[in-house]
Amino acid sequence: MTLLIVLLLLLSAAIIFYCFYFLIRKTRWFFYLPVLLIFLGLSLQSIHYLYKKNAHYYVYRASRIMNLETAFKKYLFAPPVEIKSHNGYTVEVWSSVNNKPANPYSKTVEFEDDVFLFPVVKYKGKYYSSNEKLSKQKQILPLENLSKKVKFEWYKVEPEYHYYIHKNEYHRFSKHWCKVMDMGELKYAQKKIAGNQDKVNLSQSSFTNKSIYLEGKPVGTMRYKCKVKINGKWISSSGIKELNTGRFEEMDKVHRISVRGNTGKDKLDEGFARANLPYFWGSDSYAWGWYGSDCAKFTSVSYKAAGKPMGYIGTYYLNQMKARTKLTKKSNNIFYSGDKKVKYGEDVEAGDIIVMRNSKRGHAGLIGEDKNNNGYLDGSDYVLHTSFGAPKFEPLNHSAWSKKRVLDNYEVKIISK
Numbered sequence: 001m002t003l004l005i006v007l008l009l010l011l012s013a014a015i016i017f018y019c020f021y022f023l024i025r026k027t028r029w030f031f032y033l034p035v036l037l038i039f040l041g042l043s044l045q046s047i048h049y050l051y052k053k054n055a056h057y058y059v060y061r062a063s064r065i066m067n068l069e070t071a072f073k074k075y076l077f078a079p080p081v082e083i084k085s086h087n088g089y090t091v092e093v094w095s096s097v098n099n100k101p102a103n104p105y106s107k108t109v110e111f112e113d114d115v116f117l118f119p120v121v122k123y124k125g126k127y128y129s130s131n132e133k134l135s136k137q138k139q140i141l142p143l144e145n146l147s148k149k150v151k152f153e154w155y156k157v158e159p160e161y162h163y164y165i166h167k168n169e170y171h172r173f174s175k176h177w178c179k180v181m182d183m184g185e186l187k188y189a190q191k192k193i194a195g196n197q198d199k200v201n202l203s204q205s206s207f208t209n210k211s212i213y214l215e216g217k218p219v220g221t222m223r224y225k226c227k228v229k230i231n232g233k234w235i236s237s238s239g240i241k242e243l244n245t246g247r248f249e250e251m252d253k254v255h256r257i258s259v260r261g262n263t264g265k266d267k268l269d270e271g272f273a274r275a276n277l278p279y280f281w282g283s284d285s286y287a288w289g290w291y292g293s294d295c296a297k298f299t300s301v302s303y304k305a306a307g308k309p310m311g312y313i314g315t316y317y318l319n320q321m322k323a324r325t326k327l328t329k330k331s332n333n334i335f336y337s338g339d340k341k342v343k344y345g346e347d348v349e350a351g352d353i354i355v356m357r358n359s360k361r362g363h364a365g366l367i368g369e370d371k372n373n374n375g376y377l378d379g380s381d382y383v384l385h386t387s388f389g390a391p392k393f394e395p396l397n398h399s400a401w402s403k404k405r406v407l408d409n410y411e412v413k414i415i416s417k
Contacts, residue, residue: 204259327377
């Protein structure tokens, strides 16, 4: 398929050049101009396809500017208006954990928990549900009291991209291109996950990036929206509109479910709860914790959630903290501190922070468990980190920490708190 797209791109380029030639000569412009526009559009679509399939993420993101469908949606067609209230009716998403009474509050749940989502209609200060079990709760009334014909649609909502730049970091880049590429503020997308159901399971797998799976189950954060058709009108709970405001008081209205990991290590499991969230370079406070953070802030929010606050700090300040041990080399796939092998239980534990830093840049993540149970920290052991993308859980051998040039030119430390 890629080869066909490349051939189409080359053909389009030749025809575009041919058309330009005759347009410049003002020969039969009424014929060559439409042909030029058609093949120019095909070229842009071809470039977008190739970047999406093969190129680096940042290049793909830039290529979105050239995508015709994206341009039409963004600049020519306004998004459909979603009604939040009609004749006094509003809609909320409620959730229940392990068959406990449902409520409208966002939740961080355990890996083994059973979580269900319910649509609830609010009218004149009272709550209504068509779900038989939910309507038995003390404050919930049967929805049929309001309407006999009701329909539902369920959506999951998450960031459209998995890399953003905080406005305070704009000085490193062109402000114009940050705005054109939507890199300066979070933008959200939604995907329909269920039809006419008054009770749905979680759908934590991401549709805009790669999810992290533990024992075949996706972990991390997802937000949910429900639309209810009542008395002929579709009414929506809070969703994309609120999230795209960038104001925490509005963004927090969207129902969030975050699933922790199952390792038994609180700091690491809190990190897993933040899977699916974007890399947000330069995020400046804990308030961003459930919306995205950069590598060092990712470790900060995970530690704070686990009851070990250390400040919302970058790699420079992490590197100033007292090290549990320092990594100086790797031999036969095992990390060493000086001439001593780095040993689990003595020099490192799952959930410890691994940070590398030189005078210009750094990176940080959370150490996973001893994957091959050899008792030593090696390249086969996993690290949970975010690096210009949503969090990844991958072997150290796939990350920067295992590279010889990093061990030779950076300070690499293990930090525990």
